[in-house]
Amino acid sequence: MNMVKNIIAFFVLSTTATCFSCNVVQVKKKADNQKIYLEPNALERLGDSVRFDLTVALPNASLLKNETYVLTPYFKYGNETYLFEKKLKVKGDTLDVYSGVKLKGHFSMPFKEGMEKGSLLAKGAILNNQAAVQEETEEIVVSTGIITTAALSQIGQYRNQEEYPVLGLWASPNEVETFGMLSENSYVDLSKIFTAYSGVPFTDKAPFLQAIEGPGDWTFKKNKMKAFAHYAQVERDVLKRFENENKPSQQGSENISDLQLSILSRSIRKGEVSADTLSEKDYIRALEMEPGWAEKEELLRAMVEVYPSAYSYNNLGVVFANRANRTLNKKEKNQLLENALFAFNRSNGIFENPFAAHNLGIVFWLWEDKFSAYASFYRANALTKSDKLTKIHQAALGAVSIFNGDYRLAVMHLNYAENNPVNLFNQGLANVLSGDYYNATLQFENSAIQNMGNGFPFYGLALIAARNGEETKLYENLKKAIVRNEYLRKRAANDFEFAAYHEKESFKEIIRQKIND
Numbered sequence: 001m002n003m004v005k006n007i008i009a010f011f012v013l014s015t016t017a018t019c020f021s022c023n024v025v026q027v028k029k030k031a032d033n034q035k036i037y038l039e040p041n042a043l044e045r046l047g048d049s050v051r052f053d054l055t056v057a058l059p060n061a062s063l064l065k066n067e068t069y070v071l072t073p074y075f076k077y078g079n080e081t082y083l084f085e086k087k088l089k090v091k092g093d094t095l096d097v098y099s100g101v102k103l104k105g106h107f108s109m110p111f112k113e114g115m116e117k118g119s120l121l122a123k124g125a126i127l128n129n130q131a132a133v134q135e136e137t138e139e140i141v142v143s144t145g146i147i148t149t150a151a152l153s154q155i156g157q158y159r160n161q162e163e164y165p166v167l168g169l170w171a172s173p174n175e176v177e178t179f180g181m182l183s184e185n186s187y188v189d190l191s192k193i194f195t196a197y198s199g200v201p202f203t204d205k206a207p208f209l210q211a212i213e214g215p216g217d218w219t220f221k222k223n224k225m226k227a228f229a230h231y232a233q234v235e236r237d238v239l240k241r242f243e244n245e246n247k248p249s250q251q252g253s254e255n256i257s258d259l260q261l262s263i264l265s266r267s268i269r270k271g272e273v274s275a276d277t278l279s280e281k282d283y284i285r286a287l288e289m290e291p292g293w294a295e296k297e298e299l300l301r302a303m304v305e306v307y308p309s310a311y312s313y314n315n316l317g318v319v320f321a322n323r324a325n326r327t328l329n330k331k332e333k334n335q336l337l338e339n340a341l342f343a344f345n346r347s348n349g350i351f352e353n354p355f356a357a358h359n360l361g362i363v364f365w366l367w368e369d370k371f372s373a374y375a376s377f378y379r380a381n382a383l384t385k386s387d388k389l390t391k392i393h394q395a396a397l398g399a400v401s402i403f404n405g406d407y408r409l410a411v412m413h414l415n416y417a418e419n420n421p422v423n424l425f426n427q428g429l430a431n432v433l434s435g436d437y438y439n440a441t442l443q444f445e446n447s448a449i450q451n452m453g454n455g456f457p458f459y460g461l462a463l464i465a466a467r468n469g470e471e472t473k474l475y476e477n478l479k480k481a482i483v484r485n486e487y488l489r490k491r492a493a494n495d496f497e498f499a500a501y502h503e504k505e506s507f508k509e510i511i512r513q514k515i516n517d
Contacts, residue, residue, distance in 0.1 A: 034058055034071070034124045036142055042496070043120060044147045046405030047370050050115070051108045054142070056088055056124070058101040063092030066129040069101075073142070075109060077118025082109050111146070117494060119144045145496035149463065152429055153402035153410075154422050155365055155395075158454050163485065164326050165422065168318040168362045169355045169392065171311050173284055177386045179218035179246045180351070181311035184280050187212055187351055190242050199237050200230045208234060215352035219385040261286055269298035280307040287315070293323050310350040314359065317343030321362050337363050354383040354393070361396060374400045391418045399426050407434040421451040428460050437464050455484030459492070466498050474501065479510050489513070 039053040056071050063069055071088040074081055088103040095101055120143045125136035156165030171178045180187040191212050194205065211224045222239065225231055256264070265286040267273035278286065283303045290296050300316040320340035324333045341363050347356035361376030374397060381393035398413035410430040417423045428443030441464060447457035459481035465473035478498075482489035492498060493511050501507040 034069075034137065036071070036122060036140065038120070038143050041143075042147055043143050043145070044149075044405075045111045045116075045151060047403060048111055048368060049108050050111050050146055051106070052120075053104060053106050054088065054122075056103045058090075058103075063090070063095060063101075063126070065093040067092040067134070068127040068129075068131070069103075070125045070127060071103065071122055072125070073107060073120060073122040075115070075118055075120050077112075077115045080112075080114070082115075084109065116146045116148050116496070118146065145499060147496050149429070149495075149497060150403050150405060150433060152456070152459070153399040153426050154456065155362065155399045157420065157422055158451065163487065164322075166322065167325055167366075168321050168359045169314075169389075170318050171314050171355045173311065174246060176243075177217045177219060177354070177384065177389055178311065179243065181309060181314070181353065181355070182280060183307040183309040183312075185242070185245050186309065190238075193242070194234075194238050197234075197238055199233055204229055213351070216383045217354050217386065217389070219389075220354075220383055223385045256282060258285075258289065262289060265290070265299055268302050269295065275302040276306045280309075283307065283312075293319050293326075297323070308346075308350075310347045310353055310356065313343045313347035313350070314353070314356045317341075317347065317356070317359055317363075321359065321366065324366055333366075337366055352383065354380040354386075354389055357383055358389075358393060358396065361400075365396075365400065370400050370403045374404065391416060395423045395426070398423070398430070402426060402430050402433070407431075419446070421447045421454055421457070424450065425454075425456050425460060428457065432460065432463055432467075437468065440464060453484060455481040455488050458484070459488050462492075463497050466501065471501070471506075474498075475506055475510050478507075479513055482510065483513055 035057040037055040037057070039055065043050055043052055054071070054073060058069060068089060068091045072084075073087075074083050076082075084107055086105060086107060088105050090101060090103055119141055122140050122142050123136055123138075124140075126134045128134050154165065156167040158165050171181055173182060179185075180190065191209060194208060194212060197205075200208075207228050208225055211221050211228075214221070216224070225234070225239075228234075261278075261282060264273060264277060264282075268275055268277060280303075283299060287296055287299055287303075290299060297316070297319045300312055300319060303312045304316060317340040320336045320343060324336035324340065327333050327336070341360070344356040344360045344363065347353065348360075357376055357380035361373040361380065364370070364373035364376060377393050377396040377400065381390060381397070384390060384393075394413045395417035398410045398417060401407070401410035401413060407430045411427065411434075414423055414427045414430065424443050424447035428440040428447065431437070431440035431443060441461065444457040444460040444464075447454070447460075458477045461477040462474050462481060465471070465477060478492055482492060489511060493502075498507065
């Protein structure tokens with residue numbers, strides 16, 4: 001009898017051990033059977049973030065009713081790890097054992113410097129009903145690298161072969177768009193003249209004064225006033241006088257030669273001569289004569305002390321923004337951008353104008369706050385009726401739209417922009433990113449023809465060749481790009497658009513090319 005009991009106990013124990021062993025193997029098999037899909041099939045930076053969808057497919061009968069499957073994604077770059085709060089989960093008691101399971105989730109993370117070389121990883125796990133991990137997979141590499149092609153969109157203009165573009169709207173006096181921006185002949189003066197004007201009934205003056213003192217450049221204000229009663233008379237008696245006072249012939253001091261002006265402006269910059277030695281018109285002439293940003297800054301700092309105006313504050317801000325774009329020191333860059341922000345706000349504080357509004361967008365662009373940049377450029381566009389300025393604002397709106405991933409909107413804006421080398425490059429870039437390689441090729445080629453010293457259109461042609469698998473064209477155009485621009489050489493070496501070619505000796509040889517080799 002005891003022998004029978006021992007045999008039964010042994011049988012039960014053996015069966016339990018065998019089942020436990022099978023369960024461990026089965027649980028591990030369940031976790032390893034996961035299939036993970038990334039949409040789109042490569043990570044891409046859009047604006048200030050990286051957004052993607054993850055789909056996990058599990059075979060039918062993957063989970064028991066008391067089990068839960070969990071997928072945990074995370075992103076590693078350098079020594080940093082970004083952990084997503086969101087996980088993909090499913091409980092076994094919610095599943096049909098005869099059907100496969102698909103879990104899909106949308107994920108987003110802020111883009112930070114260095115992420116372009118990182119990897120998206122994930123781990124799958126099976127939990128029991130006490131939420132304890134029964135088994136988990138090894139670390140799975142879902143995707144490596146982040147494509148940042150949209151970040152190639154540009155604002156500003158290159159002069160010959162210089163590395164950095166000139167950013168922002170510099171207010172040049174004597175153009176119709178800048179009327180009223182100076183300390184002399186300001187809209188305050190025009191408002192006083194119109195208030196004293198007796199040719200219009202007092203009750204009809206209010207809308208004119210609101211337009212004069214309100215936002216917008218002269219083209220905007222004048223267009224608004226055309227709808228008012230007595231406009232023809234006001235234009236003849238008041239507005240024409242204001243326009244004549246802003247004509248080019250009224251600018252500049254004839255009794256100071258260029259040499260004398262150069263000596264005086266240098267003395268002011270050094271603090272050896274009082275800032276009020278020069279007139280406002282003389283400062284304008286001196287600024288046009290000074291080629292360097294440092295010299296312009298010193299003159300404009302002196303000018304805003306004695307002739308504070310929408311003009312002087314705007315142009316001082318432009319200097320700060322361009323200096324910020326040319327420094328690699330982050331602390332110095334942020335301080336210069338803070339200075340630019342202050343100057344543009346002071347310019348707008350005198351009266352809201354499309355120059356300072358546009359240039360606020362440049363500050364946000366350099367801070368990589370592209371959505372605020374778009375809002376500023378959009379506001380600037382609403383403050384003018386000038387075809388010239390509208391084309392500039394539309395070009396900026398197109399560049400920001402590319403960066404933010406809205407390529408169709410970018411093309412719409414850029415169709416209204418001037419066909420200069422930078423705008424043509426941006427049009428090509430928008431077409432590449434939307435898959436229209438034919439039109440992209442035409443735009444890049446036209447951009448290159450207009451400025452053969454700029455490497456960016458050749459880089460764009462290299463992108464198209466890489467996507468089409470045309471290796472010879474890739475090397476030909478990439479070489480032209482990197483011998484013209486050191487930034488593009490460094491970028492190409494790590495650009496995941498060229499990932500399939502990075503280990504090829506022909507590609508490495510191209511990267512080793514020197515500037516203007």
